Structures are given as structure tokens and as C-alpha cells.
Amino acid sequence: MPNHKLDVSEILANLPLFRQLGRDDIALLVQGSREIRPQKGEFIFQKGDPSHGFYAVVHGQIKLAFPSLQGAEKVVAILGPGQSFGEAVMFMEKPYPVFAQALADSLLLHISKQALFAAIEHDNSFARKMLAGLSIRLHGLIHDVEAYSLRSGAQRLVGYLLQNENGKDGALKFELPASKQVIASRLNLTPETFSRILHQLAEAGLIQVDGRSITIPDVEALRQYEP
Amino acid sequence: MPNHKLDVSEILANLPLFRQLGRDDIALLVQGSREIRPQKGEFIFQKGDPSHGFYAVVHGQIKLAFPSLQGAEKVVAILGPGQSFGEAVMFMEKPYPVFAQALADSLLLHISKQALFAAIEHDNSFARKMLAGLSIRLHGLIHDVEAYSLRSGAQRLVGYLLQNENGKDGALKFELPASKQVIASRLNLTPETFSRILHQLAEAGLIQVDGRSITIPDVEALRQYEP
DNA sequence: CACTATTCTTGACCCGCATCAAGGAGGGTT
């Protein structure tokens, strides 16, 4: 119920995608944006829904996935604060190829297609920024395709654990950002296989697992791993 | 050895990506373009090379793939006349995540990054066109990820055969656009498995195979197929 | 705190597809 307009402007200005935009452009976007507060488990949109804009995560956590037949699903992405989704679909006539669901109570901003197109029209360096953003996403998908096609489950998991490693050399400790089932699906594994691989890595002394907390005593050693 | 300038302008203007561009924008692009005539088997660029522009296929056939360890490779895309590649990499600082190789003697145009950026600067509706282009590509990759994760080999192959079907209902006959090994890799299958699945489908009366020629007597029946 | 619901683990089993290993079948070339 409180007025959040002030927040919105600041939040938008700090999104990676919008960081270099001028005040007036931000103002345009604020006009076209609205808040969405999905509860845990709530769907933001379903596969097949039409797109009217895109979303930015302010806080909480969202997953993108496609449904498979018997209730199973394949997670494509797990998104946190500062990340956005749904941009690509905006530029086509097609409906969403995935669905979006909140993994926790969240706060999203929805920015309307019109507002964004106006911003692009107004600031042509912004178009380049958007192109770069989409390109990075495309690059990520290429990486996924590569991983799915020619890496084993264990290799994908190791790759995933290692991407939290930001250039550090020695030990590393962090929390998994979501439930193990969700991460398993993200890596195209069943929860069972995921669990077994974690166990193997732990037995090999490459990691320690305590609930969602992962400790990597020797990053380099884990990087060498490859059966 | 003849001067092809006239051709280039016409060719560029007829690429899907550039179709709505004005004469002066096309002229800009022509300035920044050069011809490349790779022979069959020749590499256009390697995985890890830096990008200085992007490529359009005038005639011939190009495959994009990533190398795997023991000489095997995974084909990501098979491109023919009118299609382009390498756009996304241009907008990032990263090197090519895949390599490109000619499947036949080909003619490509290479359009420099500068020329394209100038065109974007000059015509801001063109930026939207590029965004749409990248979005479609992204959509295609999402589709691939979906197929790899939750479809069987046979389902992927059926899906592939059916995408040559342009809304027709009855029978359909066409040629595979590349060697069976290349298509197998595109579908994330070994040539052996590919061959076996074709055989199964033929035995089930759903298709007829004669070399690279495929006949689908009943498109609808094949679409129903799903083990 | 008991009580239920998830989430996670572990074991037994199985199946799709890769791998390894020989052949066919064209298709140029000389």
C-alpha cells in the first residue's frame, strides 16, 4: 500500500541492463512499469502466454522451466535480484516458450513493451546494450547445449560448482542457491543422480556437503576432475 | 576476378536481416563487407577466435559446431543461403564459442562490426530488427535445450523431419540438406543410432528413405508418433 | 513438541543410446 515510486526509479537505474541510462529514459521506464509480488510457488506466466513486456527481479527468486508430460519439468534458469527475464520474447510475435514460477516470495518489476521500445527509440546506445544483453544470454544457452551434449552429469555438476568460484585459488565455501531438486533439473539430472554425484565427489575428498552448504577445499583439484 | 560490387549490394538488401533497410544504410554495409569463398572442408573461424564482424551465406553450406575431445564434434547449426551467423558474438567481448566450417564450396559475405554498428546508429528501427533476429535465434536454442532434455532421439528426429513440413497435410517428399552424419550430430545422435531410427520409422511405414531422399506418406501419422 | 509434509538419500533394476567392430554401397579417379 505505500507508494514505492521512488524505489522503482532507483531500482531500475541499478539494474545491470539499465545502469548507463539517463534520468529521462529511466523516467520513461518507470512510467511503464508495475510491481508484482508473487508468493512462493506462484506462477508469473505460463508457457504459451503472450508477452507484454519483461520482468526484473528486485528480490526473491524465480525459475524458468518447461513442463514435460507427466508433471516433471526442466529448469532452464534460476534468477535472483538484479536479473531480468522475458526480454527476448518481447521482440517476437511468439508466446513464452517456458513458464516462470516464484521459488520464494518475491518482488518483480514488469516493464511494458511500449516503455522499453520508447527507450530504445530515444537512446540508440541503449539498443546496443540490449543487443549485448541478449547476446550474453545466447552465449549462455550455447554453453548449456555444449554441456548437455558432450559432458557427463558429473562434469556438468563440477562446472556448476566452479562457476561460483570467482578466480579464487584455495578453498571456497558457499550455499546452493536453491533446493537440490531444482539445481538437479537445471543440470538436467534427476535428484537421485544429483545426490549420488555429490556423494562421489565428497568421497573423493573434492567437496564437503552439509545440507545446502558446499565446501571446496581445493578449487584447482576439483577443476582437474574428469571422469 | 570480376567486380562484384553490384551483386553485394543486391545480396545484402535481400538478406532477411537487412530487407527493410534504406539504400544508404545498405551502402554503408557494402563498404564494410568483403567476400569469402571457402572450399568444402575449410574453416571460417575456430572456436576461441576473436570476432570482427559477422557472416552471411550467399551460396553453399556452413556448419557451426564445437569440437569435443577425441576428434568428435557436436553440430549446433547447418546454415544455407540467406542465413547469417556470428552476430551475437560481435556484441560481446568474448571469442567465438563454436567453430564454422564449410560443408560445400561456398560464398560468404563478411560484414565488419564497425559498418554494422554504424547502420544501427543510423537507423534505429534496424536495431529492433537485429534484436528480433537475435531473439529468434535464442528461441531456437531454447527449443534445442528442450528437445535435448526431454525428448528421445526418435522424437527429435521426427521433429526435425516435420519442420520441413510447411503446413501441408498429406504426403511430403524432400532431400536431407546435409550428410546423415552431420544431421545426426545436429540432433545429438551418433550416425549409428540415426540410421537405426530411420530404419524403425521406415518399418513402421511412417517414412520411406532412399539415400538422402525422404518421403512422408502421411504427415499427420508421423506427427502422432511418440515412443 | 508431536505430526505432517517436503526434501533428500540409498538401493535394486532397467533401458536408451554410445561404443566397438565389420561389412555394404556408392562414386570418383585412373
Place this chain on the structure above:
DNA sequence: AACCCTCCTTGATGCGGGTCAAGAATAGTG
């Protein structure tokens, strides 16, 4: 025609990881 080369097919075998089923651990909830 005989040769070779690449592409494709066919069979035998094995492994990665999925599936099914049952507990264990953890987290919510009244």
C-alpha cells in the same frame, strides 16, 4: 574394371543415468 575413399548400415556389448520404491533427514505447522 579394379581401386580407394567416404558414407552408411548392421550387429554385439556395455555404461550412464533414469525409474521405482523405500527410508532418513529436515522443515514447517498447529
